[in-house]
Amino acid sequence: QKEVEQNSGPLSVPEGAIASLNCTYSDRGSQSFFWYRQYSGKSPELIMFIYSNGDKEDGRFTAQLNKASQYVSLLIRDSQPSDSATYLCAVTSGGSNYKLTFGKGTLLTVNP
Amino acid sequence: EAQVTQNPRYLITVTGKKLTVTCSQNMNHEYMSWYRQDPGLGLRQIYYSMNVEVTDKGDVPEGYKVSRKEKRNFPLILESPSPNQTSLYFCASSVTPRAKQYFGPGTRLTVT
Numbered sequence: 001q002k003e004v005e006q007n008s009g010p011l012s013v014p015e016g017a018i019a020s021l022n023c024t025y026s027d028r029g030s031q032s033f034f035w036y037r038q039y040s041g042k043s044p045e046l047i048m049f050i051y052s053n054g055d056k057e058d059g060r061f062t063a064q065l066n067k068a069s070q071y072v073s074l075l076i077r078d079s080q081p082s083d084s085a086t087y088l089c090a091v092t093s094g095g096s097n098y099k100l101t102f103g104k105g106t107l108l109t110v111n112p
Numbered sequence: 113e114a115q116v117t118q119n120p121r122y123l124i125t126v127t128g129k130k131l132t133v134t135c136s137q138n139m140n141h142e143y144m145s146w147y148r149q150d151p152g153l154g155l156r157q158i159y160y161s162m163n164v165e166v167t168d169k170g171d172v173p174e175g176y177k178v179s180r181k182e183k184r185n186f187p188l189i190l191e192s193p194s195p196n197q198t199s200l201y202f203c204a205s206s207v208t209p210r211a212k213q214y215f216g217p218g219t220r221l222t223v224t
Contacts, residue, residue, distance in 0.1 A: 032210040043202060043215035044155070051210070088155060090213075098162060098209050099170060100145065104154035 002027040002093040006103035014111050019076040021106050023089030026070065031097045033065055034090040035074045037083075038105070044088055048074060079110045114139045116216035118203050124222045125193060133188045133219050135203030141214070143206045144186040145170065146178065148199040149218075155202070160209070161186055193223045 003026045013019045021035070032051055036044035048063040050056045050072065056063045062075040072091075076083055089103040116137045125131055137144065145160035147170075157170030161180040175197055177189040186205075190197060200220050204213040 034213075036213075043217055044213070045215070046212045049212065090155075092209050098143075098160060098168065100157055100160070100209055100213070101171065102147075102155040102157075104152070 002030075002091075002099075002101055004089055004091050004101050004103040006087075006089050006106050008104060008106060010107040010109055012109045012111060013079050015079060015081060017079050017110075019079045019083065019108055019110070021074040021076075021087050021089075021108065023072045023074075023091075023103055024070055025072070025089075025091045025093075025101075027091065027093040027101075028067075028070065029095070029097070030070075030091045030093050032092040033063070033072045035061075035063060035072075036088040036090060036102075038086045038088060040085075047087070076108075079108075081110050081112050084108060084110050114214070116203055116205055116214050118201075118216035118219050120219060121217060122220050124224065126224055127194055128192050131190050131193060131221075133190075133201060133203075133221070135186045135188065135216060136184050137186075137205040137214065138184065139205060139214065140183065141205035141207055142183070143209050143211075144180065145204050145213075146176070146186070146188045147202045147204065148172065148197075149202060150199050158188070158201075162209075193221075195223050197221065198223050 086105040146158040203216040
């Protein structure tokens with residue numbers, strides 16, 4: 001069974017700081033990588049996706065992918081209290097990349 | 113409004129009593145999947161479907177069945193529920209597994 005590992009946290013940062021969330025995956029054939037945010041009691045919602053090595057930026061969010069190291073990260077700049085949530089890393093896997101495997105999530109708390 | 117709907121939202125049942133959780137999407141998505149979310153274990157894929165009549169096992173399929181007779185519907189069937197299937201269940205859909213997953217609101221199931 002292919003695995004996706006995340007630091008469980010909790011990760012606590014002050015408002016305005018950079019939050020760094022990390023994820024490693026075991027399937028070298030994985031092709032698509034996602035970060036979802038889940039507020040307590042709510043459904044996951046997509047924050048970022050990345051397919052190629054390097055960085056991808058969208059507003060305050062930057063996803064970084066290193067396929068050689070099997071590592072994907074999410075940086076949140078200028079963290080806000082509203083960013084406090086659980087962040088889920090997800091990776092496609094399986095021979096045809098039809099399966100989607102999630103990490104257990106990292107709980108982020110941004111303190112005012 | 114583009115959405116994924118699940119019913120029921122809450123269900124308490126007894127061991128062995130067959131139940132079905134319905135999932136429907138109005139976005140003409142090809143890919144649909146079911147997940148369960150448990151504390152400390154994260155979000156785990158139960159089954160997924162690439163298209164009508166095409167389904168495959170995720171990481172935790174034991175004790176579950178699915179069917180995809182129509183593109184918009186993807187019901188989850190528990191033929192003989194057991195207490196270890198007490199969980200929060202999410203249905204999701206997307207154009208492909210490499211695209212954004214749209215999650216339903218979740219179904220909280222308790223099996224006594």
